[in-house]
Amino acid sequence: MKVSLKWLSDYVEVPQDIKEFCDRLDLTGTGVEGVERIGDAFNGVVVGHVLTCVDHPDSDHMHVTTVDVGAEEPVQIVCGAPNIAAGIKVPVATIGAVLPGDFKIKKSKLRGVESCGMICSERELNLGSDHDGIMELPDDAPLGESFAAWRGLSDTVLDLEITPNRPDCLSMKGFAREVGDRV
Numbered sequence: 001m002k003v004s005l006k007w008l009s010d011y012v013e014v015p016q017d018i019k020e021f022c023d024r025l026d027l028t029g030t031g032v033e034g035v036e037r038i039g040d041a042f043n044g045v046v047v048g049h050v051l052t053c054v055d056h057p058d059s060d061h062m063h064v065t066t067v068d069v070g071a072e073e074p075v076q077i078v079c080g081a082p083n084i085a086a087g088i089k090v091p092v093a094t095i096g097a098v099l100p101g102d103f104k105i106k107k108s109k110l111r112g113v114e115s116c117g118m119i120c121s122e123r124e125l126n127l128g129s130d131h132d133g134i135m136e137l138p139d140d141a142p143l144g145e146s147f148a149a150w151r152g153l154s155d156t157v158l159d160l161e162i163t164p165n166r167p168d169c170l171s172m173k174g175f176a177r178e179v180g181d182r183v
Helices: 018-027 147-151 172-182
Strands: 002-004 031-036 044-056 063-068 076-079 088-091 108-110 113-115 153-160
Touching: 018 031, 018 153, 044 147, 076 113
Parallel strands: none
Antiparallel strands: 002 153, 031 153, 044 063, 044 088, 063 076, 108 113
């Protein structure tokens, strides 16, 4: 059975030390077969604010943007999306991020202009099939915050072995009761 610790925390207090929590579950007879961290695919993706957007000097469809990602200095990113504009908030994959499909973000030059990151579409983040333009975020999205945390995509999921004599643990409330009583 898969158990979301975010969901479980709606019912009981979940310990911060996941390894210790899993060891204690093992002692109660609930085997932990695996631990999966959801949202790790978005490491290095943050909420950015496009400060400037000008046409690329050597392209008829690309733009050179300056984006505030919550760091000391804004970063320059070349973007080819038709809906890019100054003043919008966007998901930005910073240098070092690895997007779904093992796509590594690195400093590069696009037609002679330096680009230090990537402004992402839904499809590039594996959140949908829209690839017609970049993903525009609401104005209240917190600048520089992790995209996964802001979207509520960060979670830890336990893969548990529930024995046949414990059908009470096959529901979230039943498992929460077990955790609250014993762990």
